Amino acid sequence: MLRLAGLVLLIIWGLRELTKLAAEKMLSDANQNRHREEMHKVQKALLEYEKKNGCMPGGLKKSEEDTITRTSGALLYHLLQLDVPDDVRPLMDWPLARNGESFGLVFRGSFDRPTPDSVSLLDVWGESYHIIVDTNFDGQVSNPEAGRKPGWFSSYVPPATLPIRSAVFSSGPDKNPSTWDDNICSWR
Numbered sequence: 001m002l003r004l005a006g007l008v009l010l011i012i013w014g015l016r017e018l019t020k021l022a023a024e025k026m027l028s029d030a031n032q033n034r035h036r037e038e039m040h041k042v043q044k045a046l047l048e049y050e051k052k053n054g055c056m057p058g059g060l061k062k063s064e065e066d067t068i069t070r071t072s073g074a075l076l077y078h079l080l081q082l083d084v085p086d087d088v089r090p091l092m093d094w095p096l097a098r099n100g101e102s103f104g105l106v107f108r109g110s111f112d113r114p115t116p117d118s119v120s121l122l123d124v125w126g127e128s129y130h131i132i133v134d135t136n137f138d139g140q141v142s143n144p145e146a147g148r149k150p151g152w153f154s155s156y157v158p159p160a161t162l163p164i165r166s167a168v169f170s171s172g173p174d175k176n177p178s179t180w181d182d183n184i185c186s187w188r
């Protein structure tokens, strides 16, 4: 009888753990999709800015090497067109960080009079995204993930270059851009 009760308890515990794992996986997938949507918006905004203005935003200039930067400061300030008057500025397509969350746009200081130093676009762990921009205009950027060895559960080998004008990634929950297992990338 005792043995049967133990078995039942073990099954209940196992089911609870499986449910917990499934919930964590769903949350993780939702989190990744949410970040990828944000990163794709940044990539799209960069292309649209360039098309409309004939130059790149926030001091990005044509150079021999591509530019590695973050989604904050002058780049984001100009990308969001915060330098133009409110009444002609297009509506911002990014969520404002609120309710104690860090995810989204953060304005330090006055929201009505933002400055390039006061604005950042953050991932849910409070870090601005990393971004590589094709500022040498060869239609590709170096893959920051290149050289990563395949893991136990994946045979994925990252290509050396990515045929895109910009690549964006979050450094993930560990906030370390060099650890790729938890990084969330716009290109995969």
Ligand SMILES: [Ca+2]
Binding pocket: 066, 133, 134, 135, 136, 137, 138, 139, 140, 141, 142
């Ligand atoms: Ca390039």
Ligand SMILES: [Ca+2]
Binding pocket: 171, 172, 173, 174, 175, 176, 177, 178, 179, 180, 181, 182, 183
């Ligand atoms: Ca990481």
